[in-house]
Amino acid sequence: MSLGWLGGPNVAGQETGDGRPAVAWAIVIHGGAGGTAERLSEERRAAKLAGLRQVLEQGAARLSAGGEALDVVEHVVKLLEDDPQFNAGRGAVTTSDGRFELDAAIMDGRQRACGAVAGVQTVRNPIELARRVMERTPHVLLIGSGADQFAKEQQVTLVPQEYFAVPGINVPLPNSQSQLLHDRLEYYGTVGCVVRDTRGNLAAATSTGGLPGKRWGRIGDAPIIGAGTFADNESCAVSCTGVGEEFIRRAVAHEISAQLKYGGRSLEEAVRDVVHQQLPAKSGAVIAVDHAGRIAIDRNTVGLAWGAADSQGRNEVGL
Amino acid sequence: MSLGWLGGPNVAGQETGDGRPAVAWAIVIHGGAGGTAERLSEERRAAKLAGLRQVLEQGAARLSAGGEALDVVEHVVKLLEDDPQFNAGRGAVTTSDGRFELDAAIMDGRQRACGAVAGVQTVRNPIELARRVMERTPHVLLIGSGADQFAKEQQVTLVPQEYFAVPGINVPLPNSQSQLLHDRLEYYGTVGCVVRDTRGNLAAATSTGGLPGKRWGRIGDAPIIGAGTFADNESCAVSCTGVGEEFIRRAVAHEISAQLKYGGRSLEEAVRDVVHQQLPAKSGAVIAVDHAGRIAIDRNTVGLAWGAADSQGRNEVGL
Numbered sequence: 018m019s020l021g022w023l024g025g026p027n028v029a030g031q032e033t034g035d036g037r038p039a040v041a042w043a044i045v046i047h048g049g050a051g052g053t054a055e056r057l058s059e060e061r062r063a064a065k066l067a068g069l070r071q072v073l074e075q076g077a078a079r080l081s082a083g084g085e086a087l088d089v090v091e092h093v094v095k096l097l098e099d100d101p102q103f104n105a106g107r108g109a110v111t112t113s114d115g116r117f118e119l120d121a122a123i124m125d126g127r128q129r130a131c132g133a134v135a136g137v138q139t140v141r142n143p144i145e146l147a148r149r150v151m152e153r154t155p156h157v158l159l160i161g162s163g164a165d166q167f168a169k170e171q172q173v174t175l176v177p178q179e180y181f182a183v184p185g186i187n188v189p190l191p192n193s194q195s196q197l198l199h200d201r202l203e204y205y206g207t208v209g210c211v212v213r214d215t216r217g218n219l220a221a222a223t224s225t226g227g228l229p230g231k232r233w234g235r236i237g238d239a240p241i242i243g244a245g246t247f248a249d250n251e252s253c254a255v256s257c258t259g260v261g262e263e264f265i266r267r268a269v270a271h272e273i274s275a276q277l278k279y280g281g282r283s284l285e286e287a288v289r290d291v292v293h294q295q296l297p298a299k300s301g302a303v304i305a306v307d308h309a310g311r312i313a314i315d316r317n318t319v320g321l322a323w324g325a326a327d328s329q330g331r332n333e334v335g336l
Numbered sequence: 337m338s339l340g341w342l343g344g345p346n347v348a349g350q351e352t353g354d355g356r357p358a359v360a361w362a363i364v365i366h367g368g369a370g371g372t373a374e375r376l377s378e379e380r381r382a383a384k385l386a387g388l389r390q391v392l393e394q395g396a397a398r399l400s401a402g403g404e405a406l407d408v409v410e411h412v413v414k415l416l417e418d419d420p421q422f423n424a425g426r427g428a429v430t431t432s433d434g435r436f437e438l439d440a441a442i443m444d445g446r447q448r449a450c451g452a453v454a455g456v457q458t459v460r461n462p463i464e465l466a467r468r469v470m471e472r473t474p475h476v477l478l479i480g481s482g483a484d485q486f487a488k489e490q491q492v493t494l495v496p497q498e499y500f501a502v503p504g505i506n507v508p509l510p511n512s513q514s515q516l517l518h519d520r521l522e523y524y525g526t527v528g529c530v531v532r533d534t535r536g537n538l539a540a541a542t543s544t545g546g547l548p549g550k551r552w553g554r555i556g557d558a559p560i561i562g563a564g565t566f567a568d569n570e571s572c573a574v575s576c577t578g579v580g581e582e583f584i585r586r587a588v589a590h591e592i593s594a595q596l597k598y599g600g601r602s603l604e605e606a607v608r609d610v611v612h613q614q615l616p617a618k619s620g621a622v623i624a625v626d627h628a629g630r631i632a633i634d635r636n637t638v639g640l641a642w643g644a645a646d647s648q649g650r651n652e653v654g655l
Contacts, residue, residue, distance in 0.1 A: 129585045135555075136479055156554045157581045160455055161480035163553025234482025235475045236454075243562045243587030262476045266448045268562030268590035275594030 040310030041328035042080040043213045046073055046093060047314075048103045048322030049206030050258045050302035062336060065102050065322060069334040072096045073324035080212065081328065086220035086254075087125045087148075090210045094121070094144040094222040097208035101183040103322070104206025106142060108183045109226025117181040119143040119226055120240040123151060126219030126248035131157055133240040134164045141174040144224045147240070149173065157242060161234070181226075206322075207239055209256030211248070213310045215328075219254035221246050221270075228261070237261020243271035250308060252277040253284055259301015259318065267295055273305060288313040359629030360647035361399040362532045365392055365412060366633075367422045367641030368525030369577045369621035381655060384421050384641060388653040391415045392643035399531065400647065405539035405573075406444045406467075409529045413440070413463040413541040416527035420502040422641070423525025425461060427502045428545025436500040438462045438545055439559040442470060445538030445567035450476055452559040453483045460493040463543045466559070468492065476561060480553070500545075525641075526558055528575030530567070532629045534647075538573040540565050540589075547580070556580020562590035569627060571596040572603055578620010578637065586614055592624060607632040 048069060057065070076093040098106025109117050121143035122133035132151025135158065140146045149171045150159055159167055168175060207225035214220075223246040225239040238245030238261035245261065247270035248254035255270035264270075269291055276287035284307040292303055292315040302316030304323065312325050324334040367388060376384065395412040417425025428436050440462035441452035451470025454477065459465045468490045469478055478486055487494060526544035533539075542565040544558040557564030557580035564580065566589035567573035574589035583589075588610055595606035603626040611622055611634040621635030623642065631644050643653040 124585075131585050136482075154552070154554075155581060156552070157584045158555040158560070160553040160555055163455075163551065167552040232482065233473070233475070233486040234479040235473075236477040236479055241477075241560060241562075242584050243560075243590060247587070262474060265476045265561050266443075266450050268566070268587055271562060271587040271590050272594065275591065275598055279594055279598035 040213070041215045043306050043310040043312055043327035044073065044076045044080055044089065044093070044210065044325070045304040045306055045312050045314060046076065046097070046208070046210045046324045047256065047258055047302065047304045048097060048208050050316050050318040050321045051299075057336075065336060066334055068100050068102050069322060069324045072100070073326050073332070073334060076210065076212070077326040077332065080214055083215055085216070086212045086214040086218040087123070089212045089214065090220040090222035091123060091144055091148055093210040094123075094208060094224050095142045097210075098142050098144060098224050103208045104226045105208040105224040107181050109181050110206070110229035111226075113230045113232040117178055117226060118231070118234070119181075119224070120236060121147045121222070121224035122240045122242060122246040123147045123222040124220065124242060124246055124248040124254070125151070126221075126250040126254055129249055131242050131246075133158045133242060133246070134160070135236045135240040136161045136234055137164045137168065138178060139165045139175045140168045141176045141180065144222055145173050146171070147222075158240065207245075207258040209239075209246070209258060209304060211254040211256050211304055211306045213254070213306045213308070217250070217308065219248045219250050219306065219308065221248040221254040221256050223256045223258075225258075238264035238269070241265055243268045245270060247271050247274055249274050253305050253307040255303060255305045257301060257303050258321075259296075263296055263300045267291070269296070269303065273303070277307065284311050284313045288315045292317050359532070360534045362625050362629040362631055362646035363392065363395045363399055363408065363412070363529065363644070364623040364625055364631050364633060365395065365416070365527070365529045365643045366575065366577055366621065366623045367416060367527050369635050369637040369640045370618075376655075384655060385653055387419050387421050388641060388643045391419070392645050392651070392653060395529065395531070396645040396651070399533055402534055404535070405531045405533040405537040406442070408531045408533065409539040409541035410442060410463055410467055412529040413442075413527060413543050414461045416529075417461050417463060417543050422527045423545045424527040424543040426500050428500050429525070429548035430545075432549045432551040436497055436545060437550070437553070438500075438543070439555060440466045440541070440543035441559045441561060441565040442466045442541040443539065443561060443565055443567040443573070444470070445540075445569040445573055448568055450561045450565075452477045452561060452565070453479070454555045454559040455480045455553055456483045456487065457497060458484045458494045459487045460495045460499065463541055464492050465490070466541075477559065479555075526564075526577040528558075528565070528577060528623060530573040530575050530623055530625045532573070532625045532627070536569065536627065538567045538569050538625065538627065540567040540573040540575050542575045542577075544577075557583035557588070560584055562587045564589060566590050566593055568593050572624050572626040574622060574624045576620060576622050577640075578615075582615055582619045586610070588615070588622065592622070596626065603630050603632045607634045611636050
């Protein structure tokens with residue numbers, strides 16, 4: 018099911034070369050794939066949609082005011098991390114022994130600068146720490162207690178583990194090893210944001226609590242540049258959600274970029290190919306925006322919490 | 337400087353489509369880029385070449401006897417991990433506080449199954465643990481103490497940290513943050529192996545002690561599928577060495593595969609483009625083999641410890 022190009026009137030403007038008007042800015046967000054919206058109470062559904070709408074509006078407002086792509090994706094993902102309805106930051110899922118281990122990545126499409134953290138336990142907003150890695154170290158990926166140590170030195174907001182716990186949201190699951198990954202898709206809730214700003218710059222950010230009941234320091238695709246997160250001004254910005262392992266082995270985010278660059282495919286075609294031809298059924302979803310501000314949203318799961326807006330008047334959310 | 341297609345007589349055989357005879361099997365190894373061979377004593381150079389030759393011969397012997405690609409890359413990287421002359425396993429470099437934190441990844445080109453570990457401290461052969469992740473968990477990447485815990489459960493050979501220390505080889509460096517990454521290239525010594533077996537299957541494996549003097553749980557490209565390690569029977573198998581951050585942000589290993597698949601480039605052209613057009617000067621090297629057994633070896637550093645052999649009689653090592 019593709020949600021790309023639905024909605025959004027094509028008002029007059031610069032042509033992009035395929036007959037569609039260019040957009041000044043565009044933003045897409047996701048709050049994770051897999052959950053069946055029908056299983057949520059009417060109240061919970063409404064609250065989740067309201068959460069998505071609020072975050073989307075904040076991002077859109079910043080973009081229309083000339084905000085920079087990198088700042089917008091960071092801000093938007095921070096808001097989603099702070100919203101306990103999503104599996105990132107507060108409200109994240111727990112490991113098999115009931116702890117919170119968080120992953121995040123951010124990437125700037127201009128120079129392909131990027132930063133990521135994996136397995137952090139003390140940082141309120143992992144996406145903020147990922148950006149510090151990008152801007153204040155020569156590194157890309159910091160993990161575990163070392164990343165928490167870096168957080169301390171950077172004076173980002175530290176919180177006790179209890180901060181992430183939200184009654185009724187992150188219920189610890191039994192040992193995960195006896196279950197197939199796909200059985201737990203229900204619980205995926207990674208958050209992400211991709212943006213094209215008015216300068217034509219792209220950025221992507223993804224944050225997650227990972228797999229419910231994960232153990233052994235398992236890391237998914239979210240903090241892996243090229244797998245769950247990628248941005249390149251020459252092609253597109255991508256953020257993924259789903260069974261991280263399937264996204265890593267296909268380098269999904271970079272694969273979409275490469276199909277644009279070398280395969281002559283449109284963003285929509287590339288995203289559709291990866292989601293429906295390459296990934297296994299029920300494994301996840303992708304949001305993406307290309308250099309001309311075209312949006313693609315696609316999933317092979319039943320549900321996807323998403324939102325999309327652009328300067329042409331598109332403004333919608335869904336579950 | 338490309339070392340692809342040098343040496344190795346083109347004896348009669350099946351054509352690959354570009355006029356070159358098909359090879360039954362091919363293997364390439366590396367022992368890291370950056371070190372200037374001239375700075376080593378004559379004895380050390382001879383010992384390093386002998387080490388490469390011995391490992392290459394063992395891999396070639398297994399392949400010519402019908403060994404499977406995946407088994408051969410694991411075996412070869414284990415040998416390189418055990419050889420203290422290279423920055424992986426025994427003889428690895430230390431972190432800023434004098435510890436050993438090891439990373440490794442392995443990938444099977446048949447189904448793109450893969451496994452990786454990062455920041456492990458107790459495992460004699462990280463590449464063996466990476467294969468266990470691939471075959472005995474639903475996961476791809478395990479990090480830190482969780483990965484060490486998994487190692488314990490899997491009964492792979494555990495060793496105390498002192499095992500990795502080799503007098504005269506892994507001298508702790510001062511705090512790394514004050515230095516540019518490139519200044520330390522001298523010390524890069526990641527090891528890797530790519531193979532095409534007689535069945536036409538590809539595999540890749542990479543293992544490293546990472547950046548000398550690293551801190552904050554810094555992880556480079558070696559354990560990142562798509563960055564430092566990738567294998568896909570439809571395109572090629574790739575293993576990288578160098579400034580990991582530069583390889584991650586370009587998803588180098590997957591980029592080479594994508595140029596073959598979508599860009600119509602040969603392996604040699606794709607490797608040359610990435611090493612000389614995309615990566616910054618002096619940032620590293622790539623070894624690769626494609627589905628037809630063609631070999632590409634390229635570097636933008638002064639030195640590269642490498643070896644290559646195939647069923648056509650190619651058999652050479654260099655520094």
